[in-house]
Each structure stands twice: as structure tokens, then as C-alpha cells.
Amino acid sequence: MALIEVAPVRIGVDIGGAFTDLQLYDARTGAIVGYKTPTTPQDPSIGLMTGIKEAAARYNFTLPDVGFLLHGTTIATNAILERKLPKAVLVTTAGFEDVLEIGRHVRREVYALSPQQPPTLIPRDCRIGVAERIRADGRVELPLTPAALENLAAAIDRIDPVSVAVCLMNSYLNPQHEQDIAGYLAKTRPALKVSCASALSAEIREYERTSTTVLNAVLIPVIAGYLDKLTHRMETEGFRPRLLLVQSNGGVCSARTAALEPVRLLLS
Numbered sequence: 001m002a003l004i005e006v007a008p009v010r011i012g013v014d015i016g017g018a019f020t021d022l023q024l025y026d027a028r029t030g031a032i033v034g035y036k037t038p039t040t041p042q043d044p045s046i047g048l049m050t051g052i053k054e055a056a057a058r059y060n061f062t063l064p065d066v067g068f069l070l071h072g073t074t075i076a077t078n079a080i081l082e083r084k085l086p087k088a089v090l091v092t093t094a095g096f097e098d099v100l101e102i103g104r105h106v107r108r109e110v111y112a113l114s115p116q117q118p119p120t121l122i123p124r125d126c127r128i129g130v131a132e133r134i135r136a137d138g139r140v141e142l143p144l145t146p147a148a149l150e151n152l153a154a155a156i157d158r159i160d161p162v163s164v165a166v167c168l169m170n171s172y173l174n175p176q177h178e179q180d181i182a183g184y185l186a187k188t189r190p191a192l193k194v195s196c197a198s199a200l201s202a203e204i205r206e207y208e209r210t211s212t213t214v215l216n217a218v219l220i221p222v223i224a225g226y227l228d229k230l231t232h233r234m235e236t237e238g239f240r241p242r243l244l245l246v247q248s249n250g251g252v253c254s255a256r257t258a259a260l261e262p263v264r265l266l267l268s
Contacts, residue, residue: 006027006067007064007065007066007067007068007241008026008027008028008061008065008067009024009025009026009027009061009065009066009067009068010024010025010027010066010067010068010069010070011023011024011025011052011055011066011068011069011070011241012024012069012070012072013048013051013052013069013070013071013072014072014073014074015039015044015047015048015071015072015073015074015075016039016074017039017041017074017078018038018039019036019037019038019039020036020037020038020039020044020047020048020051021034021035021036022034022035022036022037022051022052022055024055024059024061026059026061031059033055033059035051035054035055035058035059036051037050037051037054043226043229044073044075044226044230045226045229045230045233045234046233048071048230049233049234049237049239052066052239053237063237063238063239064238064240066239066241067241067242068241068242068244069241069242069243069244070244070246070252071243071244071245071246072245072246072268073245073246073265073268074268075222075223075226075265076219076222076223076262076263076265076266076268077266077267077268079218079219079222080121080215080218080219080266083119084222085121085218085219085222086161086162086163086218086221086222087126087159087160087161087162088121088122088126088161088162088163088164088165088214088217088218089122089126089127089128089156089159089161089163089164089165090122090126090127090128090164090165090167090210090213090214090217091127091128091130091152091156091164091165091166091167091168091181092127092128092129092130092166092167092168092169092210093129093130093132093133093134093168093169094129094130094131094132095129096129096169096206097124097127097128097129098124098127099167099206099207099210100120100121100122100127100207100210100211100214101117101120101124102207103207103211104207120214121214121215121218122165122214122217122218125159126159126161128152128155128156128159130144130148130151130152130168130181131144131145131148131151132144132148132168132177133169134168134169134170134171134173134174134176134177135170136170136173137173138170138173138174139174140174140176140177144177144180144181149180149181149184152181153184153185153188153189156185156189156192157189161192162192162193162221163192163193163194163195163217163218163220163221164185164192164193164194164195164217165195165197165210165213165214165216165217165218166178166181166182166194166195166196166197166213167196167197167206167209167210167213167214168181168197169206171196171197171198171202171209172197172198172202172203172204172209175196175198175199175202178196178197178198178199179196179198181194181196182194182196193217193220193221193224194217195213195216195217195220196213197209197210197212197213200212200213200216200261200263201213212263215263215266216261216262216263219262219263219265219266220259220260220262222262223258223259223262223265224259224260224262227255227258227259228259230243230255231243231255243255245257245258245264245265245268246265246268247264247265247268248264248265248266248267248268249264
């Protein structure tokens with residue numbers, strides 16, 4: 001039986017705000033070497049490919065020799081810290097639009113008479129309450145009607161966002177209404193990037209579900225846009241390694257998963 005030839009070079013890359021750092025392993029020699037190149041903030045994929053090509057020239061390998069690219073990045077982290085985020089909408093059960101501010105009643109300044117709350121990622125005028133309700137046992141108390149969906153879509157149109165976070169009460173028990181909203185928006189407004197809490201973070205506490213879903217929604221255009229540029233640049237250069245993104249938990253995911261669930265990369 002013939003043996004399958006495996007490309008011998010593996011590369012790990014970390015794109016930071018100032019430098020793009022590479023670690024390279026060549027199975028042919030056992031050599032492990034590092035290489036550093038300036039990050040290109042306008043398009044980090046430029047600095048990444050520049051670094052790989054310069055490292056290839058220095059360490060005597062070709063792009064087809066690379067079979068594996070493990071990609072860590074602070075792009076998601078920097079976008080949140082710098083608030084360089086697209087406009088987004090939060091859709092929630094009517095009456096629960098203020099969950100982001102209420103949080104868990106944790107106060108950094110316990111005795112301050114006028115504590116300063118950190119700004120939310122989606123402002124109050126971009127949060128929409130929809131008429132529906134799932135009970136705490138998962139049964140439907142108030143059905144989501146076609147009229148409610150039409151009113152929701154009209155409200156979203158007035159705000160004109162890039163992405164939408166959907167987090168309804170008790171959707172972790174019964175995701176049907178979230179799925180109905182996502183399906184309706186996919187059919188009528190396919191350009192919108194929709195994140196559903198029930199698919200992303202199906203846990204009981206509404207603040208944790210909401211905040212995670214909001215983070216994902218505002219990051220989708222940032223990370224998906226970057227990965228589109230990266231994969232296009234790799235294809236143009238004839239660079240076809242297996243690409244995996246480092247997650248916050250130390251694990252990895254595919255580029256497709258990272259584009260749909262970029263919150264996984266927040267502490268990459």
C-alpha cells in the first residue's frame with residue numbers, strides 16, 4: 001500500500017497589533033525556528049503572507065511544503081477594546097431590552113453614588129422587543145405571529161444594521177421562536193448576519209446568553225471579512241495548507257466555524 005505524502009512544514013502564527021510572529025517546524029530536519037514581521041493593520045493577511053514568504057526564502061522551503069497553518073490572532077480582541085465594530089441590533093422578548101445594562105448587579109464601585117457603567121456594545125435605541133414568550137418549562141405562552149415578524153423586520157430596516165443578535169427568554173429550552181426569526185430574516189433580508197443565542201450559547205442565564213450573542217453578532221463582519229481576505233490571498237498565492245484558528249479555550253476550529261461564531265476567538 002502506497003504511503004500518503006504529507007507536506008513537511010507546519011506553521012503557527014500569532015497576529016498582534018504590532019508584529020506578526022511565526023513559529024515553523026520542518027519535519028525533514030526537525031528544525032524549529034521563529035520569524036517576526038510587522039503587522040499590517042489595514043489588512044493583517046498581507047503581513048501574514050509576507051512573513052511566510054520571507055520565512056520560506058530564509059529557511060529553504062516552498063509554499064507547497066506547508067501542510068498546516070495554526071492561526072492565533074488578537075483581531076477580535078482589538079476590535080472589542082477599540083470599539084471598531086459595525087452597527088448591530090439586539091432582538092429580545094418584549095420587556096427584556098435592558099438585560100445588557102442590568103447584568104448581574106456587579107458594581108465595580110460598590111459605594112459610589114453615581115457609578116459609571118461601561119458602555120454596552122448595542123445601544124438602547126438599537127434593541128427591539130418582539131411580542132413572543134416561551135415559558136420556563138419550554139412551552140409557548142405567546143406565539144410568534146407573522147405580524148410580529150413583519151413588525152420586527154420593519155423596525156430592523158429603520159435602524160439599518162449590519163448584523164442581528166437574537167436572544168429570547170428561555171430559548172435554551174425551546175429555540176423555535178429564535179429559529180423562526182432567523183429563518184424569516186434569511187429569506188427576506190439575506191444580507192444581514194444573524195446570531196441566535198440558542199445555537200451559540202444555550203445556557204439558562206439570560207445575561208450570559210445575551211452578552212455572548214451580542215459579542216458574536218458585532219464580531220461576525222470583522223472576522224468573516226478578515227478570513228475572506230486571508231483565504232483569497234492564500235488562493236492567489238497558491239498557498240493551500242490546512243487552516244485552523246485558535247479559540248479562547250485553547251482548542252481550534254475551522255475558518256468556516258470561526259466566521260460564523262467569531263466569539264470563539266475573543267481570547268485567541
